Amino acid sequence: MELLVASAIGAMTAGGVYLLLRLRTFPVILGLALLSYAVNVFLFSSGRLAIDMSPILSKYGEASYTDPLPQALVLTAIVISFGMTAVLVMISLGAYLEADSDEIDIDQADLDEDAAK
Amino acid sequence: MSTSSNLLFLIALLPFLGALVPGVMIRAGRNVAATFTAVPTAIALILLLTFAPAVMRGEVIQAELNWLPQLGLSASFFLDGLGLLFACMILGVGLLITLYARFYLSGEDPVGQFYTYLLLFQGAMLGIVISDNILLLLVFWELTSLSSFLLIGYWKHLPEGRQGARMALTVTGAGGLAMIGGMLILGNIAGGYNLTDILQAGDAIRASEWYMPALILILLGAFTKSAQFPFHFWLPHAMAAPTPVSAYLHSATMVKAGVFLMARMWPVLSGTDAWFYIVGTIGLITMVLGALIALFKDDLKALLAFSTVSHLGLLTMLLGFGTEAAAVAAVFHIINHLTFKAALFMTAGIIDHETHTRDIKRLGGLRHLMPLTFFIGTVAALSMAGIPLFNGFLSKEMMLEEASHTYWAGNHYVVPVLATLGALLSVAYSLRFISHVFLGPVRNDYPAKPHDPPFGLWAAPALLVILVILIGVMPFLAEGIVTAAASAVTGADLHPHLKIWHGVTPALYMSIIAVIGGAILLALHAPLDKAWIKAPRPEAKAIFDRLIAAIVGLTQRITYSTHNGAISRYLAIFTIASVLLGALAFMGGGLSAPTRDMLPVPAVIAVGWIMLIVATVSVVTMHHHRFRALVLIGIIGLTISAGFVYMSAPDLALTQISVETVTIMLLLLALHFLPKETPKESSVGRKMHDGIIAVAAGAGVGGLAFAFMQRDISTISSYHVENSYEGGGGTNVVNVILVDFRGYDTYGEIIVLGIAGLLIYALMHALLDGPAARRLRNTDYSQDRSKDRHPLMMVVVTRVLMPIALMVGLYIFLRGHNQPGGGFVAGLVVAIALLMQYMASGFAWTQDRQRIEYHTLIGFGVIIAGITGAGAWVFGVPFLTSSYTYVHLPPIEEFELATAMLFDLGVFLTVLGAVMLMLYSLSRIARFAGETVNVEAMDYDPASRVDDGTEER
Structure with a gap:
């Protein structure tokens, strides 16, 4: 089980990083989404895996529970990463509409022009 | 704290307080400005003189206000003979200069500014000579550099003034940086940052192996400030300042700061x-x-x-x-x-x-x-x-x-x-x-x-x-x-x-x-002068200018070679550095034997894993087809939600699945305006290179996670589990952590989310006012549109679903404290319910029926959460301490009322408002792009059609 989760984290990280390094905005956003999945699951896994031990206190006496703290952290992380993705989407949309290009790198020619100024 | 130490603080503060006045009374003329400069200076001088008899007897007046004592940061002042001498010089000459400058400056100069700068400088200089804490002294030291920059460049229209000011700032500022290093070393050896302690530790400091570096660094600061060879060249160029400034800074006070410092450190460093x-x-x-x-x-x-x-x-x-x-x-x-x-x-x-x-x-x-x-x-x-x-x-x-x-x-x-x-x-x-x-x-x-x-x-x-x-x-x-x-x-x-x-x-x-x-x-001056003029001499300003140009050129080359505007390059550098640093840290640590057994893998989980891996690989290989990639991303998100359910994290599963929904909606909306395909422009080499980086990062993170999951560590989580019910009044530990134990974090997070929502709204408005608006108007999106914009079935179903969805949201919200759910999830669920109306019935129809602005929701959410937290103060407990009680009303079951629930309401409102505002902003763009607005929700309204038909017949 642990191996599956770890390999899934690894695969999503690799895919996320690869897409992050693409040259257009949309793949980069997808890459970021993929990477945030990986990070969320990674954080979650730092509480160790447990089955049928939800951190809901039992009414019927003693029971063992999984670690709730990473879950709380990941919960807000999921929501925040949505917010950040949305901001990024809006910025890339704006950039595309303003410049008619969704390339993320600035042309070397533009840079030289700036430097000359 | 005694009166005398209070007075010492007052003396240190007076020039700064006084500095506010001439600056705001800029139109009041020279007499008023000079008077208001003289008054605080004179008061400070008189207060200082009341200390004089005691200091002359050899007493030391001290005043200390602790700020971060653990770091040695405190506002501590002391006045001994040396400090008294310098303070008298600074304030006394300050008074004379104030008078002199009143008559020297013309009525056309901005005199108010001049006196404000002068008082700022005076305060900084005074601070240097009466500081006890050397870190505080450093702050004042830098302040003198800054305020002297303003004073030297006071006549902004003179190029010599501007250049002289810049040169003085560069030289004294660089010296100041060196001195910071020296002072920190000194404080480290002495074990404290107060001069009174350091002056006692002279022997230890001179014996330390760090004595030489500290000495050189501190002397660099003193030599640059006091214009010692080879840093003397800035002082003549600073003469472009108005003469009162030269008389005050460049003869009486600032240039003596270096001498003062050497005198101050004399018992420690000399010998x-x-x-x-x-x-x-x-x-x-x-x-x-x-x-x-x-x-x-x-x-x-x-x-x-x-x-x-x-x-x-x-x-x-x-x-x-x-x-x-x-x-x-x-x-x-x-x-x-x-x-x-x-x-x-x-x-x-x-x-x-x-x-x-x-x-x-x-x-x-x-x-x-x-x-x-x-x-x-x-x-x-x-x-x-x-x-x-x-x-x-x-x-x-x-x-x-x-x-x-x-x-x-x-x-x-x-x-x-x-x-x-x-x-x-x-x-x-x-x-x-x-x-x-x-x-x-x-x-x-x-x-x-x-x-x-x-x-x-x-x-x-x-x-x-x-x-x-x-x-x-x-x-x-x-x-x-x-x-x-x-x-x-x-x-x-x-x-x-x-x-x-x-x-x-x-x-x-x-x-x-x-x-x-x-x-x-x-x-013999006349013949000597002729010889001097003929003799070749190094011109300090030319050397300085060449040096600065060389440094600028070097930094420019470094900047342009690494910071060339290609984000993909920065990200690659960042990823490689992270992987290498991680690997380095891992090598240094070593790995203990695993302490946990692996859990078994049921068949259904294996299927989920295969789906996730296949989807991930497919996203990477097929990302050029953007719609397809989006669908695959959805699959990954849903698989992860299912995984959360299996691995005892119901709250996460709920959140993930609802976030997944809104994310995909958002990306779909955005994709409407973006190209639908990504061109294939990366070379094979580049793909290989990126692929290697990606695989290295993935292997690193995956390996780390695997190693981590196989080992036990001691955590603080048992505290949360044990105190969740007694302390927080809820059985859903995750929710109690969110609204109670770590409520402050959550409060910060909803604020961030609210800001993100407002940011998107602002961006949308900026876009619609710019050139993007023209492009939107002129682009034809019609081929993307469905022929049947608002299908009847969907309209009907979403309207029927609306109350049910709201009920589900309310239910999830209310049970959140004890069962999986809570403000975050409820906010997302209600947001999805509302979004369905936008999608099915159209923007205008829904917008007409919207009663509360989404910004208002965000604002109220943050305010409610804040007030709930602050309410704890009324009962004398820390921010966000929750309290709860059980209520029994006869017809319904006993239920719980907790302040945490109010806080959760704030979370709910903020999440709802932020999510809606984000998607609303995107839909606004769509409308701007020429999407027509339907007045009626349905293209085809059966009721009116039948009536019309009857009348026609």
Whole structure:
């Protein structure tokens, strides 16, 4: 089980990083989404895996529970990463509409022009 | 805290408080501004003088206000003899300068600004001399650099002023940086950052192996500030400042800060060979070199500037000697130099003001036209030359006396000869100041008609000149303050006797040689000057400019090679660095044996894993088809939600699945405006290169996770589980952590989310006002649209679903404290319910029925959460401490009321508002792009159609 989760984290990280390094905005956003999945699951896994031990206190006496703290952290992380993705989407949309290009790198020619100024 | 320490704080604060006034009263004129500058200065001076008797007796006034004592940060001040001397100089001369500047500046200059800068500087300088904490001292030190930058560049229209200000800031700022390093080392050795502690730890510091680095770094700061060779060049260029600034900063106060610091650190740093050879030698070189250049300067202020450099060198040299008698001479000369040099600068300012030139070669014969100025200037210059009966003579004699028995590398002659040479040159340029400006025939080609200035201009230098004569004739007047200050410098109990006649000593012979030699040199000035002009000399400004240009070029090359505008390159560098650092840390640690057994893998989980891996690989290989990639991303998100359910994280599963929904909606909306395909433009090499980075990162993270999951660590989580019910009143531990244990984090997070929502809204408005709006109008999106915009079935179903979805949201919200759910999830669920209406019935229809603005929701959410948290204060408990009770109302079951629920309501509202605002903003763009608005929700309304039909028939 642990191996599956770890390999899934690894695969999503690799895919996320690869897409992050693409040259257009949309793949980069997808890459970021993929990477945030990986990070969320990674954080979650730092509480160790447990089955049928939800951190809901039992009414019927003693029971063992999984670690709730990473879950709380990941919960807000999921929501925040949505917010950040949305901001990024809006910025890339704006950039595309303003410049008619969704390339993320600035042309070397533009840079030289700036430097000359 | 005692009254006296309160007063010390007040003294330190007064200039800064006062600085506010002239700046805001910029239109009130020169008299008002000067008055409001003089008042706080005078009050501070009077308060200071009330301490004088106690300090002269040898007491030390202290005041401390702790801020971060663990880090050694505190606002602590202390006043001893040295501090008192300098503070009196700063405030006293400050008053004189205020008066002088009132008459010197013209009504067209922004005088309010000038006085504000002046008070800022005064406060910073005062702070340096009475700081106990060296970190505080550093802050004031940098403040003097900054405020002097403003003062030197005060006449913004003059390029020399701007360049001079920049040069001064660069040199003194760089020195200040070095000094920060030195001070931190010093504090580290001494184990505390208060001067009073450091001064006790002298032996430990001198014995430390870090002594040399600390010494050099601190001296760099002191030398740059006090314009010591080879950093002397900035001071003459700073002369572009208005003359009151030159008189105040560049003779009396700021340039003495370096000398002050060396005096302050004298008990700690001096007494070693390194100290003697660095400080003494640099001082000696600076003294002779400065005096030599001064002799050949034609600009009055440049002459005075180089003479100041020379005298600062003299002070540095005396401190460098490391003997107590030399320290006494240094302290005494600080006072004397202040009086005559400030008077001379003011005289130069008067001459400039009245004749409109400072060029010595265009002056001469002014004694008949400006007798009063002649008198003042002559007395001050004679004192600078070291002629008996003026105070400059006394301290110069003491300096020569000290020099006469100082050995340099075993050589008995080097120091006395060079010191005499310095004194000789000093006599020469001082006499030149008198003879070439005031003596000689009256000329008829002055740029303006010179006459003595009004009282306001000559009062301040006249007062200083009276001091020159008083101390010169009756040196015992200064004995008290010199004793107190010198004792504070050396840390010993000194009783120096200042007198005019010491008998026939070597110093007297050296003095006589200096005066006669100086007079001869002046007589030969004309031929020497010609030779000097012909001789090749390094031009400091050109060297400095070339150096700066080289540094700028270098940083530019580095910046443009790494920071070339390609985000993909930064991300690659960042990822590689992270992987390497992670690998390095991993190598250093080593790995213990696994302590946990692996969990078994049921078949359904294996299927989920395969789906996830296949989807991930497919996203990477098929990302050029953007819609397809989006669908695959959805699959990954849903698989992860399912995984959360299986692995005991129901709250996460709920959140993930709802976030997934809104994310995909958002991306779909965005994709409407973006190209639908990504062009294939990466080369194979680039793909390989990115692929290697990606695989390395993935392997690293995956390996780390695997290693982590197989080992147990001790966590703080048991606390949360145990206290969730008793302390937080809920059985859903995750929710209790969110709203109670870590409520502060959650509060911050909803604020971030709210800001993100508002940011997107603002971006949308900015876009619709810019060129993007035109592009949107002109692009044809019709081929993307469905022919049937609002399908009947969907409209009906979503409307029926709406109350049900709201009910589900409410249910999830209410049960959240005890069962999976809560504000975050409920907010997302309700947002999805509303979004369905937008999608099915159209933007306008839904917008018409929206009663509350989404910004308002965000605002109320944050406010409710904040007030709930702050409500805890009413009961005297910390922010966000929750309280709860159980209520039993007969018809329904017993239920719980907790303040945490109110906080969760805030979370709910913020999440709802932010999500809606984000998607609403995107839909606004869609409408702007020419999407027509349907008035009716349904394209086809059966009811009205039947009626119409009936009537027609």
